[in-house]
């Protein structure tokens with residue numbers, strides 16, 4: 392059996408079965424999702440994290456590229472109770488260390504008690520606990536990855552759906568999931584994907600009807616360029632955001648964000664809309680949250696479990712954001728209408744910009 396060790400912050404070391412050899416380090420988090428491992432493993436928001444699946448069997452319906460959110464696996468390592476051959480082979484091809492036969496209940500309990508924490512991973516014929524502890528020693532806190540956007544963003548602007556007749560979206564790619572782009576294209580938008588560090592001129596060059604900030608990994612406070620874009624454009628263009636995007640919009644408009652103890656990762660997070668009273672089940676993957684929205688934003692939706700903000704609207708500006716993932720890959724498709732709302736907001740604004748005929 393291939394040796395496999397997970398060193399947790401504080402020095403406690405767990406032992407499991409090595410499925411893919413290698414060493415790794417990252418922020419240890421868990422997801423309770425029981426489906427959607429193909430989407431989760433390719434979600435750029437998991438960059439620099441080690442992902443634990445609390446559902447005990449991962450891989451039972453294979454690995455299909457059409458479900459991928461990006462062209463590579465993002466977590467630095469994967470922990471599970473049992474991984475199928477399909478998933479282990481995929482992770483081996485990707486060079487991502489994997490361990491199973493772990494008591495994932497213990498891992499999850501540790502994270503719930505102590506919070507998302509640094510960890511070190513060592514898997515291989517000859518590895519020892521010391522190798523995992525060395526990885527732990529070298530592990531940085533998530534907020535210290537100050538330029539994490541560069542690891543997950545496009546390098547140059549890319550346009551999708553140039554022949555579409557709908558609105559023009561400038562999507563600031565802080566690690567955007569593919570299904571966000573797809574959800575916009577399906578609604579006839581042209582999507583101009585811009586680098587995470589795009590400047591005012593890059594946005595002006597595509598003359599968008601809406602500035603849309605994507606999901607992405609790491610601490611929202613580190614995305615200074617995207618924060619400044621929101622500040623620059625919010626007075627005359629609609630702004631939307633998903634997950635990291637909501638956090639960046641709050642940071643930009645006088646609100647604050649904070650790190651949660653262990654975050655929300657799963658596909659059954661209940662969210663209530665405060666005006667309609669409607670509850671939706673949502674898919675989530677985040678470790679930060681908006682703390683204070685500030686005077687320019689109002690909280691429109693909250694998490695039923697802990698009251699954290701799940702939706703924000705601009706008080707005087709055209710702004711709508713969501714903390715959960717309305718594109719719903721994986722997960723319940725209760726929330727796809729967010730894209731209709733964003734595009735309607737953008738369309739209204741573009742109609743207003745057209746001078747009325749006499």
Ligand SMILES: NC(=O)CC[C@H](N)C(=O)O
Nearest residue numbers: 606607634635677678679
């Ligand atoms: N999915 C995301 O966009 C995650 C946002 C942010 N990195 C967080 O953990 O809260």
